[in-house]
Amino acid sequence: MxxxxxxxxxxxxxxxxxRALPDGSMDCIFADPPYNLQLRGELRRPDExxxxxxxxxxxxxxxxxxxxxxxxxxxxxxxxxxxxxxxIWVIGSYHNVFRLxxxxxxxxxxxxxxxxxxxxxxxxxxxxxxxxxxxxxLIWAARGPESKYRFNYQAMKALNDDxxxxxxxxxxxxxxxxxxxxxxxxxxxxxxxxxxxLHRVLIASTVVxxxxxxxxxxxxxxxxxxxxxGRHFVAIERHPDYIEAARARVEAETRLSDxxxxxxxxxxxxxRVPFGSFVEQGLLPAGTVLFDRQxxxxxxxxxxxxxxxxxxxxxxxxxxxQLTGAPxxxxxxxxxxxxxxxxxxxxxxxxxxxxxxxxxxx
Amino acid sequence: MxxxxxxxxxxxxxxxxxRALPDGSMDCIFADPPYNLQLRGELRRPDExxxxxxxxxxxxxxxxxxxxxxxxxxxxxxxxxxxxxxxIWVIGSYHNVFRLxxxxxxxxxxxxxxxxxxxxxxxxxxxxxxxxxxxxxLIWAARGPESKYRFNYQAMKALNDDxxxxxxxxxxxxxxxxxxxxxxxxxxxxxxxxxxxLHRVLIASTVVxxxxxxxxxxxxxxxxxxxxxGRHFVAIERHPDYIEAARARVEAETRLSDxxxxxxxxxxxxxRVPFGSFVEQGLLPAGTVLFDRQxxxxxxxxxxxxxxxxxxxxxxxxxxxQLTGAPxxxxxxxxxxxxxxxxxxxxxxxxxxxxxxxxxxx
DNA sequence: AGGAAAATTGAATCGTAAC
DNA sequence: GGTTACGATTCAATTTTCC
Numbered sequence: 001m002x003x004x005x006x007x008x009x010x011x012x013x014x015x016x017x018x019r020a021l022p023d024g025s026m027d028c029i030f031a032d033p034p035y036n037l038q039l040r041g042e043l044r045r046p047d048e049x050x051x052x053x054x055x056x057x058x059x060x061x062x063x064x065x066x067x068x069x070x071x072x073x074x075x076x077x078x079x080x081x082x083x084x085x086x087x088i089w090v091i092g093s094y095h096n097v098f099r100l101x102x103x104x105x106x107x108x109x110x111x112x113x114x115x116x117x118x119x120x121x122x123x124x125x126x127x128x129x130x131x132x133x134x135x136x137x138l139i140w141a142a143r144g145p146e147s148k149y150r151f152n153y154q155a156m157k158a159l160n161d162d163x164x165x166x167x168x169x170x171x172x173x174x175x176x177x178x179x180x181x182x183x184x185x186x187x188x189x190x191x192x193x194x195x196x197x198l199h200r201v202l203i204a205s206t207v208v209x210x211x212x213x214x215x216x217x218x219x220x221x222x223x224x225x226x227x228x229x230g231r232h233f234v235a236i237e238r239h240p241d242y243i244e245a246a247r248a249r250v251e252a253e254t255r256l257s258d259x260x261x262x263x264x265x266x267x268x269x270x271x272r273v274p275f276g277s278f279v280e281q282g283l284l285p286a287g288t289v290l291f292d293r294q295x296x297x298x299x300x301x302x303x304x305x306x307x308x309x310x311x312x313x314x315x316x317x318x319x320x321x322q323l324t325g326a327p328x329x330x331x332x333x334x335x336x337x338x339x340x341x342x343x344x345x346x347x348x349x350x351x352x353x354x355x356x357x358x359x360x361x362x
Numbered sequence: 363m364x365x366x367x368x369x370x371x372x373x374x375x376x377x378x379x380x381r382a383l384p385d386g387s388m389d390c391i392f393a394d395p396p397y398n399l400q401l402r403g404e405l406r407r408p409d410e411x412x413x414x415x416x417x418x419x420x421x422x423x424x425x426x427x428x429x430x431x432x433x434x435x436x437x438x439x440x441x442x443x444x445x446x447x448x449x450i451w452v453i454g455s456y457h458n459v460f461r462l463x464x465x466x467x468x469x470x471x472x473x474x475x476x477x478x479x480x481x482x483x484x485x486x487x488x489x490x491x492x493x494x495x496x497x498x499x500l501i502w503a504a505r506g507p508e509s510k511y512r513f514n515y516q517a518m519k520a521l522n523d524d525x526x527x528x529x530x531x532x533x534x535x536x537x538x539x540x541x542x543x544x545x546x547x548x549x550x551x552x553x554x555x556x557x558x559x560l561h562r563v564l565i566a567s568t569v570v571x572x573x574x575x576x577x578x579x580x581x582x583x584x585x586x587x588x589x590x591x592g593r594h595f596v597a598i599e600r601h602p603d604y605i606e607a608a609r610a611r612v613e614a615e616t617r618l619s620d621x622x623x624x625x626x627x628x629x630x631x632x633x634r635v636p637f638g639s640f641v642e643q644g645l646l647p648a649g650t651v652l653f654d655r656q657x658x659x660x661x662x663x664x665x666x667x668x669x670x671x672x673x674x675x676x677x678x679x680x681x682x683x684q685l686t687g688a689p690x691x692x693x694x695x696x697x698x699x700x701x702x703x704x705x706x707x708x709x710x711x712x713x714x715x716x717x718x719x720x721x722x723x724x
Numbered sequence: 725a726g727g728a729a730a731a732t733t734g735a736a737t738c739g740t741a742a743c
Numbered sequence: 744g745g746t747t748a749c750g751a752t753t754c755a756a757t758t759t760t761c762c
Contacts, residue, residue, distance in 0.1 A: 038737045045733095046752045048688050054735050064467060093735060094476035094501070098467065101460025105426060113493045114456035116478045118530050119734090124753040125526060127738035128515040131475045131502075131566075132754080134528035136735075139456070140493075153490040164487060166496035168480050168530070173734060176757055191735050204493075294756090325523070473737080510740075515752090525754070630740075630751060679749060692750045 006211065009223060009235040009246050014215040015070075017236045018077040026081045026234070027150075027210035029088040030201060030222045032193060033074070034059045035096045036067045045126050054190045058239075064099065071096075071103050074215060079107055081213060085148045087112065087205050090139045091193070097137045109141040112149065113167050117197060120172040140205070149205070156204050161317070161330050165204075171196045180219050180245050188245050189219040198225040206231055208261050220246025224253045230261045275316050275331070278349045290316075290335040290346065297323040299335075316346065368573065371585060371597040371608050376577040377432075379598045380439040388443045388596070389512075389572035391450040392563060392584045394555060395433065396423070397458050426461065433458075433465050436577060441469055443575060447510045449474065449567050453500045453555070463501050471503040474511065475529050479559060482534040502567070511567070517625035518566050527566075533558045542581050542607050550607055551581040560587040568593055570623050582608025586615045592623045637678050637693070638667025640711045652678075652697040652708065659685040661697075678708065 004025055010017050037059055043051040061067040078088055088109065092100050105111065115138040122134040142149040156165035174194040182188050198221050206212060208230040214222035217235035219242060226233035227250055237243050278284045284301060291298040299309035299319050307319040314322065316331025324334075335346040366387055372379050423429040440450055450471065454462050467473065477500040484496040504511040518527035536556040544550050560583050568574060570592040576584035579597035581604060588595035589612055599605050640646045641663060652669065653660040661671035661681050669681040676684065678693025686696075697708040 035735055036737095037735060039735095040737065043736060043738060044689075044752095048690075049732085051736070051738095052733080059735085093737095094463070094473050095735085095737060097476075098460045098463025098501075101456070102464040105460065111456050113495065114459075114499070115493065116480075116497055116530065118478075121734075121755040121757095122528070123734045123736070124755090125736080125738060126753055128519075128526070128752050129513060129738045130736090131477065131518070132526050132528040133475065133736065133738095135478055135530050137476070137499075139460075151491055156493070164490075164494045166484070166494045168478065168497050172756075175734070175755095179734095187734090507737080526752095628751090634741075634749075677749080690750075692752090694750070 004211065005234060006232045007223075007227065007234075007250075009217055009220065009237055009243050009250070011238065011240065011243055012236060013238055014236050015074050015077055018074065018081060018213075018215060021081055021213075021234070023080055024083045024086075025211065026213040027083055027086050028202070028206045028231075029078050029082060029086070029213045029215070030198065031074075031078065031088065031090045031214065032191070032216050032218065033071065033090065033092070033096070033100070034061070034216075035093050035191075036061050037093075037095050043126065051123070051126075052187075052190075056190060067096065068099055068103065071099060072107070075100075075103055075107055075109075078213070078215065079109065079143060082143045084143060085150065087140060087142050087147070087149045089201050089205070090141075091117070091136055092139075093133070093136050097139070101139050104139060104141055108144050110143070110145040110147065111139060111141045112151075113140045114138070115140060116168040118168055118170045120170060121175075122173070138201075150207065152204055152207075156200075159200065159203070161332055169197075169200065171200075174221075180249065182241075189242060192219040193221045195221060195225055198222055199229070202226060202229050202231055208258075217246060218242055220249045223250050227253045227255055230255055230258075275346075283349060284337070288337055290337050292320070292324070292334055293336060299323070366573065367596060368594045369585075369589065369596075369612075371579055371582065371599055371605050371612070373600065373602070373605055374598060375600055376598050377436050377439055380436065380443060380575075380577060383443055383575075383596070385442055386445045386448075387573065388575040389445055389448050390564070390568045390593075391440050391444060391448070391575045391577070392560065393436075393440065393450065393452045393576065394553065394578050394580065395436070395452065395454070395458070395462070396578070397455055397553070429458070430461055430465065433461060434469070437462075437465055437469055437471075440575070440577065441471065441505060444505045446505060447512065449502060449504050449509070449511045451500055451502050451563050451567070453479070453498055455495070455498050459499045459501070466501060466503055470506055472505070472507040472509065473501060473503045474513075475502045476500070477502060478530045480530055480532045482532060483537070484535070500563075512569065514566055514569075514625055514628065516628050518562075520626040521562070521565070531559075531562065533562075536583075542611065544603075551604060554581040555583045557583060557587055560584055561591070564588060564591050564593055565625060570620075579608060580604055582611045585612045589615045589617055592617055592620075635712060635715060636667065637708075640715075641665060641667045645711060646699070650699055652699050654682075654686075654696055655698060661685070 037054055039053050039055065043053060045051060082088060090100050117136045117138060119134050122132055125132050157163065159165060171194055174192045178195060179192055180188040202212065202225055211232045211234065212222065212226045214233065214235045217223060217237035220235065223233045223235045223246060237246065286301050288301045289298055290301065290307065297309065299307040302308055306313050307316055309319060309323060312319060312322055316335055317329050320329030320331045320334035332347040332350060333345060336343050337346065444450060452462050479498045479500060481496050484494055487494045519525065521527065533556055536554045540557060541554060542550040564574065564587055573594045573596065574584065574588045576595065576597045579585060579599040582597065585595045585597045585608060599608065641648055646663060648663050648665040650663045651660055652663065661669040664670055668675055669678055671681060671685060674681060674684055678697055679691050682691030682693045682696040683689065694709040694712065695707060698705050699708065
């Protein structure tokens with residue numbers, strides 16, 4: 001672990017570069033391999049604009065056998081690099097994920113979960129010929145059935161408003177300022193993953209100081225999030241433009257403080273804090289008006305900690321779901337309110353609470 | 363289609379029984395194959411009660427190769443039985459779905475979507491060692507890449523509050539009265555699928571009168587829902603207890619009325635009416651001036667139903683495309699004209715026509 | 725400046741009836 | 744079966760432009 005090229009983005013072919021790294025040197029691997037999309041013609045939106053699809057050479061394979069051989073090779077190397085108790089995450093779509101999963105099983109990986117990344121804002125199906133392809137799949141696997149892999153259960157539970165994190169994650173695409181762009185203002189990389197996805201992956205399955213490998217680094221999301229979260233990374237990428245941009249991105253990233261990095265202890269569950277306790281304590285007065293990020297819906301806080309909006313009344317979660325028509329809703333992150341002229345998330349109450357243990361309402 | 367054992371639950375081994383059915387006889391197939399779950403020992407809840415998992419003999423395979431061979435055999439038969447434009451649905455979990463999907467692709471099936479069934483009430487992860495396994499995956503595939511498969515897009519959109527249906531479906535498990543039970547009140551089948559799931563599958567990909575095959579019929583959900591929705595079924599099951607229960611279940615089921623079975627029709631299935639027929643009937647006089655929404659271009663209606671603008675002459679579609687430089691154009695929604703002081707879309711002619719069948723111009 | 729309307733965009737395997 | 748021409752089809756989130 002001494003001569004590892006830590007916290008670097010290595011330039012080279014993925015398989016070849018992995019071969020130069022020592023056995024059992026990685027605590028975790030995140031891999032976003034080519035999807036082998038096999039797009040045929042150009043696709044237009046109903047307004048006649050052309051969809052900018054993935055037509056890069058790196059996503060072209062002659063046939064399934066060629067793709068499988070490539071997949072088997074890099075996955076075998078990945079398994080060799082993983083520590084005995086390490087885990088690997090591989091992301092894909094229906095075009096390739098079945099081949100990925102089957103080959104992983106054949107190589108001896110032990111699948112722990114398949115995770116569905118439900119996209120908040122997927123591209124629609126413009127021709128009305130299929131269901132909106134609104135998700136991608138992550139396979140999370142241990143090196144083998146006997147691995148004592150790491151899973152930060154309590155941290156995941158805390159991230160999910162104190163109920164077990166499910167295998168379906170609802171996260172937005174990488175857009176706006178987060179998306180890296182070239183000199184012409186066009187997206188640098190066609191498939192840049194959102195930081196929120198890597199954040200959850202790393203928090204779930206690694207600890208501070210762990211070494212994370214990304215064999216298909218691309219725009220460097222894994223590397224950047226590893227640095228932010230106090231993990232080490234080894235990233236591999238072959239395209240010089242991506243490497244240059246990713247290095248600048250990592251450079252600009254700052255590591256969080258140890259305090260911020262202290263995740264929920266795995267031993268015992270932190271007492272769940274009901275929303276109503278904040279109202280009781282006057283930290284959020286009854287009568288306060290909450291609204292969502294877009295200010296499309298609003299509701300008023302009642303003295304018992306319920307929300308009222310029109311004829312509806314319910315918990316912060318129920319009301320968020322009801323007013324948006326969603327099956328469920330995390331009220332802590334859904335609602336916002338105004339405080340000292342600023343708009344703040346409801347979740348700030350819990351954040352501040354955890355830093356001030358004297359106000360324990362457990 | 364004459365000697366098919368329609369609307370019966372056949373007793374026998376799945377592959378062998380399929381072999382006796384003729385090529386291209388099934389419009390749709392729904393398959394819920396064994397999951398190859400490799401549960402090591404009993405699973406206990408925190409209160410020490412035993413979780414009633416899948417441990418039936420039919421779900422045991424020696425290794426991946428054995429499972430793959432079985433899978434390849436029944437999927438090959440399924441493909442033979444499918445009509446040219448038929449589709450197949452296969453459901454699985456991370457234990458087996460990657461092998462299913464890869465083999466389907468190898469056999470020539472063309473995947474249309476992978477659908478995530480998000481369970482409203484999944485079993486929690488009692489040990490806290492993984493994410494709650496809260497979904498199963500359905501693979502929806504056509505017989506091949508050139509299939510003109512059926513997808514009732516408008517019906518799915520209507521089911522989803524008029525936004526197109528996504529690839530993630532949120533549906534409850536099969537519980538309560540819907541769950542078949544034996545004489546002891548215990549669940550009859552370990553993996554009985556909810557009727558809502560089959561309802562959506564059948565409404566999405568079949569029409570009234572279609573023939574649906576279920577090679578792993580189990581508790582008969584596919585057969586029951588096919589009968590209710592006016593589809594024919596051929597079901598295969600080898601376990602006598604399941605067959606008996608499923609036959610009684612189907613018997614008790616009633617077919618909905620034709621009225622209740624009417625779904626939102628797709629526009630492309632409504633008979634076409636040539637634009638010229640409206641001119642012939644005088645519903646739109648020759649000489650009428652058409653213009654686009656922004657009144658940027660205009661054209662005059664000729665007696666033969668063509669449009670003229672400057673030196674150009676052509677159909678409503680060709681002219682719309684030509685005058686805007688677009689590669690194609692739907693003239694019906696592109697053009698407007700003035701009627702009784704109001705600006706109306708050209709498409710109003712077809713709308714009014716369909717409401718006044720006496721004006722039949724067929 | 726501020727608010728409203730318009731434009732942009734995303735890992736996409738995205739026609740078919742009629743002649 | 745091949746060819747031609749019709750004509751169906753989009754959601755959410757940002758960002759940019761317009762008033």
